[in-house]
Amino acid sequence: MATGQASLPPLDTTRAPEGGEVGAVQSGWRLALREFVRNRLAVVGVGILLFFVVFCFLGPFFYHADLLDVSLINAHDPPGAGHPLGADTQGFDVLGELMKGGQAALEIGFFAAFVAITIGALVGAVAGLAGGIVDTVLMRVVDIFLSIPFLFVVLILASRYGASVLSLSLVIGGFSWQVPARLVRGEVLTIRERDFVLAARTAGSGRWRLIRRHLLPNSLGVMIVNVTFQVADAILAVAYVGFLGFGLHYPNLDWGDMISDGVGYMQDGYWWLIYPVGVCIVLTVMALNFIGDALRDSLDVRLRRR
Amino acid sequence: MSAYLLRRIGTSIIVLIGISIFMYLLLHVVFPSPARVALGLRANNAQIAAFNKANGYDRPVFDQYLTYINGLLHGNLGYSYAENQTVAALFAERLARSIYLSGISLLLAILIALPLGIFQAVRRNSLGDNVATSLAFILYSMPSFFLGLILIQIFALSFPILGFEASQSTSIWTVIGDWHDMLLPILTLVLITVANFSRYMRSSSIDVLAQDYIKVARAKGLPERLVLTRHMARNASLPMITLIGLFLPALLAGNLIVETLFNYQGLGLLFFNSLQKEDYPVLLAYTLLGAVFVVLGNLVADFALTVADPRIRLA
Secondary structure (H helix, E strand, O other): OHHHHHOOOOHHHHOOOOOOHHHHHHHHHHHHHHHHHHOHHHHHHHHHHHHHHHHHHHHHHHOOOOOOOOOHHHOOOOOEOOEOOOEOOOOOEHHHHHHHHHHHHHHHHHHHHHHHHHHHHHHHHHHHHHOHHHHHHHHHHHHHHHHOOHHHHHHHHHHHHOOOHHHHHHHHHHOOOHHHHHHHHHHHHHHOOOHHHHHHHHOOOOHHHHHHHHHHHHOHHHHHHHHHHHHHHHHHHHHHHHHOOOOOOOOOOOHHHHHHHHHOOHHHOOHHHOHHHHHHHHHHHHHHHHHHHHHHHHHHHHHHHO | OHHHHHHHHHHHHHHHHHHHHHHHHHHHHHOOOOHHHHHOOOOOHHHHHHHHHHHOOOOOHHHHHHHHHHHHHOOOOOEEOOOOEEHHHHHHHHHHHHHHHHHHHHHHHHHHHHHHHHHHHHOOOOHHHHHHHHHHHHHHOOOHHHHHHHHHHHHHHHOOOOOOOOOOOOOHHHHHHOHHHHHHHHHHHHHHHHHHHHHHHHHHHHHHHOOHHHHHHHHOOOOHHHHHHHHHHHHHHHHHHHHHHHHHHHHHHHHHHHHHHOOOOOHHHHHHHHHHHOOHHHHHHHHHHHHHHHHHHHHHHHHHHHHHOOOOOOO
């Protein structure tokens, strides 16, 4: 981080005067992008993530695997012709399953993060802007949700109501908005004292307009950074839920589910049931963590300096 | 100082009440009455209604909540119809095993992560630092069950020197003595936790190393060993107190996964089995106790921080 700061152009002299949020934000974004691209790990992370998006969503168009009809004659086929990564207990092709499971993981990851950041940003912005009793009550609610062990509640709801991409996203997102709420509140607390907010108020902006046009756009930096980590955490959460057997059901599947199917066959040496999936999970989550760290280095610091 | 502590305790109590209301309502919506579990699938509606009336499940929700909380405060955690035991008895059987697994893992993780983070900060960007950072990054992104499976593959299947199932003994002392079977579950939790902690310890140590008092200590000719042990270690460890408090929910979740993976008869495995049996009294009690544990842990961490760091004097 220290080296990154040293290589920055003199920021304070070039920044736009406060008030014209469009100009100031754009130049900040461009600088942030330059810094982001310079970070090698970030580029690697983006590369891995893009690979998985292409692999999972476009792969099935080129690689046709039958994931619907059980074919026990192929069960546990080792990697070879016809099944590049072998076949699982039901004779399904592992490579095809990886793509399908990855779709679920990425969809749930991004959608859950979207839910979490939406709730979090609204709660944080309202709490930060309103202050006083509203702030206190909302922050206690955040404390309450922070103390409830997240995985346990997700498991209870998933086991009771069944898991689908939509329900898992809503549940995971609905129980992970606390951190973004705190972050956005912190940003809003400093932004609301700035002159351009005063100007907007003087011009007659209502609270909702202040939040929508001024407070949230200016907290976008912390939100983007947090979303990246949220996606990573959600993908891990799906893997946990799937591994414990409460994930998606046939004909859908998720990565955690695939690993738990393979656990019983470890002593038989069926490595292709476990390691390819595991590596996919680790690589995806790691790529998101790389991106998140790099975004924090390039966005967060700059936003605080501005 | 005492005003701060009092206020902190006050908010914790409010948060605890909020958690209990939320969790009770949630579980009530999810599972209003254990009649089906208690009476079996062939019970008719009249029998279910009679059961609900006899056991108070037809009363208003808030009334039931007050009864439940009253029971909780008197040590009655509810009744598990699936197991035909009180929840308290089920917990008592397994509590010691879970405390042992989590406690020793957390302790070992701290003992490893603190020196590791300091080492990484002092030898910044050296080969050792880079290797440790990369490993931490991989472990940090790894689901704990996958790490457990890799460890099982290496140490129990490829080179069979350790057991792939945790100790099944009912005596906690036998469990503690059974290193052969307990090492892998403990190692799994320790590695995941170290990966979490060492990153923070490293950056916190780097911050401390840049402070003026470290320069002064070096300038007055103090040997580097004393600079590190006397001036740096304690200051760099301070943020870790808060971090450990914040890490408690993850520790509970890690326990659930590791106990399930290694078939260790602790509270996490009990939760998993209860999920499959739809044994909601156990689920409610465990989630609530987990939340209480997290709140208390954070409270203790905050107090510990004010004791350990004399600069913190919040009014």
